Every structure is written in C-alpha cells, then in structure tokens.
Amino acid sequence: MFDLKDLYQEVIVDHNRSPRNFGELGPPGRKLEGFNPLCGDRLTLYLDQDGDRIADIKFNGSGCAISIASASLMTEGVKGKSVREAETVFAGFHELLTCADLDIDMTRMGKLAVLAGVRDYPSRVKCATLCWHTLHALLAGDEAPVSTE
Amino acid sequence: MNYPQAVQADTGPATGFPVETYRQDFPILEQTVRDMPLVYLDNAATAQKPRQVIEVLDDYYRSYNSNIHRGVHTLSELATDAYETARKKIQRFINAESLQEVIFVRGTTEGINLVAQSYGRSRLGAGDEIIVSTMEHHSNIVPWQLLCEQTGAVLKVIPINDAGELDMDEYKNLLNERTRIVAIVHISNALGTINPIAEITGQAHAAGAVVVIDGAQAAPHTKLDMAALDCDFYTFSGHKLFGPTGIGVLYGKQALLEDMPPYHGGGDMIKMVTFEKTLYNDLPYKFEAGTPYIAGVIGLGAAVDYVSDVDLDRIHDYEHGLLRYAAEAAATVPGLRLIGTAADKASILSFVVDGIHPHDLGTILDHDGIAIRTGHHCAMPVMERFGIPATARASFAFYNTTEEVDKLVAGIDKAKNIFK
Known part of the structure; x- marks a missing residue:
C-alpha cells in the first residue's frame, strides 16, 4: 500500500515550513499571480531575467504544504537556468505527476522527485503544478493571472 | 482516548438510539477506503442513501418507468400516482397548507434562482433592497446579485459575530420600507449556525418584505414546519436528505406563487398553446416545465418516509450529543480552532489546525478512510470574515458514531505528527 510518508516526505515538510526564495523582487523584475480557485491557494511569482537566463526568482503567497513546497523546490531548481532548460524540467515534472508510467527516470528530476507521491492523489496534482503553470505563463510574457481551473 | 463520562453518556447507545441498526440501512457504509473502514463525515456536502431509497429508484426503472401526466396507459398511471404521492408525503413532511405549494426543482440552487427570477424580477425595481447575510452559501448570494444587475436593486448584508451568529440588531437596522426580499440560510453549511427563522420572518413581514429560506442543511437535521416558520419561500435539496441528487423542493405560499410568472416555459406548465396566446397551467405545474426527474421525486418521497420513520426529533437529539462529543474532543487538540461556535448549532464541525493547511489534513485523513470536506465550502465571504482561506469540515449524520x-x-x- 502507498505510504503517507511518501507524500509528506521530510523534504516537503521542511520546504513548507521554511520555503526557499520566499519573498519579492522589485522592478525591473516581473511578477505574476497564480490562483487555484478550488483550494484558494494563491502564489505570486517574481522573476529577474538576464537575457535567456533566470537570474533570480522568488515567490510568496499561501497554500497547502504541497503547493508551497513545490514552489520552493521549483525556485531552487530553475534559478540560473535558461528558459529552455526550465521548460524542459517542467515538462518532465508534469509527466512525473500525471503519467501512470512508473519507469520515469527519477534521477533526472533531482530533488523534484520527492513530489512523485502526489501522483497517487489526483485532486492534489494542481497544488503541485500551480507554481509551474505560473512560471510557464510568466516566461511566455503573460500578464493575466494564472488559474488552475 | 478518554473523555469525560458525562460526554460519553450523552451520545450513542446511552440514548437508546440504535445507530448500529440504522447503519445497516446504508450499504455504502460497509466498504473500506484505502483499506480502512469508511468514516463518512462529509454529510453536509451530500448524505448517503439508505437501501429503502435505492430500492425505490431501482424498482421505478425496472417496473414502471413511464412519463407522467396525460398518459392513458397503465405504466403512466402508476408513475403519475407515485410522483403525486411523493408530493403529498413532502407536503406533510414540511407541514405546507396545500399540495399546490410544493414545487419540484433540481435542488436548493434552482429553488432560489426560481424565486429571484420569477418573483424578484417581476416585482423589484431600482433602489429596492434585498437582504442576505455574511454566512450565505454562494447559491444564496449570486442569484440575488444577478437580480440586482437586472433590476437596479441593492444587496444589503447582515454581519455575523465571532461565534458565527447573525447580528440581529444590525438586521433590524437594515430593514426599511425599501426592503423587498430577505434571503437567509436556515443552517449555515460552513459554520453550523442555526438561524432564528421565525423571528427573522416576523421582522421582515413587519417591514413588508418577503422571506426566502435556504433550507439545504436544515432539512436533514430539524423538523420543518412551514406553518410555524411563516416564511414565504423555503427550498431544500433531496440529496442532503438521504435522497437522490438532482431533485429538490421549493415551497412557496400559494397566493404568492399564483401571482408569479412562470420560470421556465415548456411542456407540462401549460393548459393550452396557440401562437396568439398560451394559457399557463395551475400550481404547482406552472413551475414544473418539461419531463421532471420522476425517479428522483419518487426517491425523495422514500427518503422522507425513511427519515420520518427514524424521527427527526430523535435525529436532532442524537446528533446534538454527537456534536457535543466532537466539540469536546476537538477542544483537547492543541492548536485546533473551531470556526463557528454558535449557541444554537447543527452537527457541523468546521475547524483549522495551526501549521496544517486544511487540504493536507483532508488528504491525510483520507488515507485513513476518513472523508471530510476542505476548502471554502462555497461560502467565501465566511472565510474572509474569519480571515482564513479554508477550513476542514466534519459534518455528521445520524448514522455517525462516537467511535468515528x-x-x-x-x-x-x-x-x-507529520507536520510537527
């Protein structure tokens, strides 16, 4: 049977308690809001781009442990990366959470693999992907808030 | 876990309420979820169905499925009879004066929309006022906002106190000669508060306003008596009353219903149609356009029989004991805060726990087979009033136990422990 500890791993609990890159970035950085109307999770993502590179990224807001930990892990994971690299990580992460195929190469997911347990709780996948959808929209230059519905 | 003996003695077998016997009427309760016995504490969202209701639905589709009214064949007569018998059961169940006052709708939401669009739209104008309260479900807010947009009427809101009770002084202040409609929830789905409907109605009538009551949560917990409440409209859903989803009841005083224009046009709600003029049908059919949810109506009739048999007064007493037991147990959990502590309260326990988001709590409980609801419960103004994004909500029915x-x-x- 699936163990609850697989979902709420220590890394997730830790990132929820002490989220990394939690805060704001002023101009010229850009920001975008992400909202999960079903849960009320609300995140704001702040981005400093240096050409094609994510120079700095921060977030704030409120939500469940899965959404906060996922945002914290995401900011750690994409900081310093190119836009294309970040999108590749998102594609892999999305696959990790939504595909039944358990043979996904976890090693290439790095720390993000701790969120794999969310896959067994379909109603919670949106919590884990809210920050990523927001980043995706921000990188694409969108200005309208992102909603998971 | 040990709780004071007085609390234990107040609930369960001590009251002589045969909860274990009643549980056997509900087949769904026998199952396991994630390898654990199901503990269903999401009754305010929808209640489970007893065998007595399931069998009636099954029998209708197996034995006499047929369209009602105007049928000359045997099955149609059987179906019509069962449908109209259910109306009689519901008339008795809510103590309505006449059968014409019992209108079948899809649920509470449709009942409120019907009143807003039929009564409200034909009578309200710019500057007229509609009073609702902070504790309303979105379904008793949005239909009135739509009506305000259409007519220029203005929405006024009765505030609530920290316990989640209506501020009745402020209600009196809001009432004036411009007040046309007072739309209030009988029992709050997010807080459990039981509102003083007869008192609210008396004051509204004195100001010349009509009263619309959202009874979605009240129907399964308290005896409904339209004559005693004296409200003008009252609506509730079948599925929270151990009946099918997609069926509900709108009660309205006959004199008001007679004067109201139809809500939907179509079959069954007419006497005669020509391209020059259409003659509407009598009550209650004027408001029942199209082939209704026949099985649902018959199933709701069976549900009403069932709860009447269990007896709503006994249900009320048993659930009250269960709520007290749960509230005292919750008080022993450090960091747990109840949202909604009204003096008069139904068996709904809304709460937040320090450091744990309700959604995480919901997932962790689900892992043990325990079903609760987490979120804003379609009452976002309540969440805003208490400064929280969401709550966890355990809502009890008469088949729940102290062990649960x-x-x-x-x-x-x-x-x-996970989040410590």
Whole structure:
C-alpha cells in the first residue's frame, strides 16, 4: 500500500515550513499571480531575467504544504537556468505527476522527485503544478493571472 | 482516548438510539477506503442513501418507468400516482397548507434562482433592497446579485459575530420600507449556525418584505414546519436528505406563487398553446416545465418516509450529543480552532489546525478512510470574515458514531505528527 510518508516526505515538510526564495523582487523584475480557485491557494511569482537566463526568482503567497513546497523546490531548481532548460524540467515534472508510467527516470528530476507521491492523489496534482503553470505563463510574457481551473 | 463520562453518556447507545441498526440501512457504509473502514463525515456536502431509497429508484426503472401526466396507459398511471404521492408525503413532511405549494426543482440552487427570477424580477425595481447575510452559501448570494444587475436593486448584508451568529440588531437596522426580499440560510453549511427563522420572518413581514429560506442543511437535521416558520419561500435539496441528487423542493405560499410568472416555459406548465396566446397551467405545474426527474421525486418521497420513520426529533437529539462529543474532543487538540461556535448549532464541525493547511489534513485523513470536506465550502465571504482561506469540515449524520469522532481526532493527531 502507498505510504503517507511518501507524500509528506521530510523534504516537503521542511520546504513548507521554511520555503526557499520566499519573498519579492522589485522592478525591473516581473511578477505574476497564480490562483487555484478550488483550494484558494494563491502564489505570486517574481522573476529577474538576464537575457535567456533566470537570474533570480522568488515567490510568496499561501497554500497547502504541497503547493508551497513545490514552489520552493521549483525556485531552487530553475534559478540560473535558461528558459529552455526550465521548460524542459517542467515538462518532465508534469509527466512525473500525471503519467501512470512508473519507469520515469527519477534521477533526472533531482530533488523534484520527492513530489512523485502526489501522483497517487489526483485532486492534489494542481497544488503541485500551480507554481509551474505560473512560471510557464510568466516566461511566455503573460500578464493575466494564472488559474488552475 | 478518554473523555469525560458525562460526554460519553450523552451520545450513542446511552440514548437508546440504535445507530448500529440504522447503519445497516446504508450499504455504502460497509466498504473500506484505502483499506480502512469508511468514516463518512462529509454529510453536509451530500448524505448517503439508505437501501429503502435505492430500492425505490431501482424498482421505478425496472417496473414502471413511464412519463407522467396525460398518459392513458397503465405504466403512466402508476408513475403519475407515485410522483403525486411523493408530493403529498413532502407536503406533510414540511407541514405546507396545500399540495399546490410544493414545487419540484433540481435542488436548493434552482429553488432560489426560481424565486429571484420569477418573483424578484417581476416585482423589484431600482433602489429596492434585498437582504442576505455574511454566512450565505454562494447559491444564496449570486442569484440575488444577478437580480440586482437586472433590476437596479441593492444587496444589503447582515454581519455575523465571532461565534458565527447573525447580528440581529444590525438586521433590524437594515430593514426599511425599501426592503423587498430577505434571503437567509436556515443552517449555515460552513459554520453550523442555526438561524432564528421565525423571528427573522416576523421582522421582515413587519417591514413588508418577503422571506426566502435556504433550507439545504436544515432539512436533514430539524423538523420543518412551514406553518410555524411563516416564511414565504423555503427550498431544500433531496440529496442532503438521504435522497437522490438532482431533485429538490421549493415551497412557496400559494397566493404568492399564483401571482408569479412562470420560470421556465415548456411542456407540462401549460393548459393550452396557440401562437396568439398560451394559457399557463395551475400550481404547482406552472413551475414544473418539461419531463421532471420522476425517479428522483419518487426517491425523495422514500427518503422522507425513511427519515420520518427514524424521527427527526430523535435525529436532532442524537446528533446534538454527537456534536457535543466532537466539540469536546476537538477542544483537547492543541492548536485546533473551531470556526463557528454558535449557541444554537447543527452537527457541523468546521475547524483549522495551526501549521496544517486544511487540504493536507483532508488528504491525510483520507488515507485513513476518513472523508471530510476542505476548502471554502462555497461560502467565501465566511472565510474572509474569519480571515482564513479554508477550513476542514466534519459534518455528521445520524448514522455517525462516537467511535468515528475518535478516529477523526486520531487522524488529526497523525497529521500533527507529520507536520510537527
């Protein structure tokens, strides 16, 4: 049977308690809001781009442990990366959470693999992907808030 | 876990309420979820169905499925008879004066929309006022906002106090000669508060306003008596009353209903149609356009029989004991805060726990087979009033037990351990 500890791993609990890159970035950085109307999770993502590179990224807001930990892990994971690299990580992460195929190469997911347990709780996948959808929209230059519905 | 003996003695077998016998009427309660016995504490969202209701639905589709009214064949007569018998059962159940006052709708939401669009739109104008309260479900806010947009009427809101009770002084202040409609929830789905409907109605009538009551949560917990409440409209859903989803009841005083224009046009709601003029049908059919949810109506009739047999007064007493037991158990959990502590309260326990988001708690409890609801419960103004994004909500029916409350508390402890 699936163990609850697989979902709420220590890394997730830790990132929820002490989220990394939690805060704001002023101009010229850009920001975008992400909202999960079903849960009320609300995140704001702040981005400093240096050409094609994510120079700095921060977030704030409120939500469940899965959404906060996922945002914290995401900011750690994409900081310093190119836009294309970040999108590749998102594609892999999305696959990790939504595909039944358990043979996904976890090693290439790095720390993000701790969120794999969310896959067994379909109603919670949106919590884990809210920050990523927001980043995706921000990188694409969108200005309208992102909603998971 | 040990709780004071007085609390234990107040609930369960001590009252002589045969909860274990009643549980056997509900087949769904026998199952396991994630390898644990199902503990269903999401009754305010929808209640489970007894065998007595399931069998009636099954029998209708197996034996006499047929369209009602105007049928000359045997099955149609059987179906019509069962449908109209259900109306009689419901008339008795809510103590309405006449059968014409019992209108079948899809649920509470449709009942409120019907009143807003039929009564409200034909009578309200710019500057007229509609009073609702902070504790309303979105379904008793949005239909009135739509009506305000259409007519230029203005929405006024009765505030609530920290316990989640209506500020009745402020209600009196809001009432004036421009007040046309007072739309209030009988029992709050997010807080459990039971509102003083007869008192609210008396004051509204004195100001010349009509009263619309959202009874979605009240129907399964308290005896409904339209004559005693004296409200003008009252609406509730079948599925929270152990009946099918997609069927509900709108009660309205006959004199008001007679004067109201139809809500939907179509078959069954007419006497005669020509391209020059259409003659509408009599009550209650004027408001029942199209082939209705026949099985649902018959199933709701069976549900009403069932709860009447169990007896709503006994249900009320048993659930009250269960709520007290749960509230006292919750008080032993450090960091747990109840949202909604009204003096008069139904068996709904809304709460937040320090450091644990309600959604995480919901997932952790689900892992132990415990079903609760987490979120804003379609009452976002309530969440805003208490400064929280969401709550966890355990809502009890008469088939829940003190052992299930203990499992809930143990599950909360488990979540606290994960997030400690």
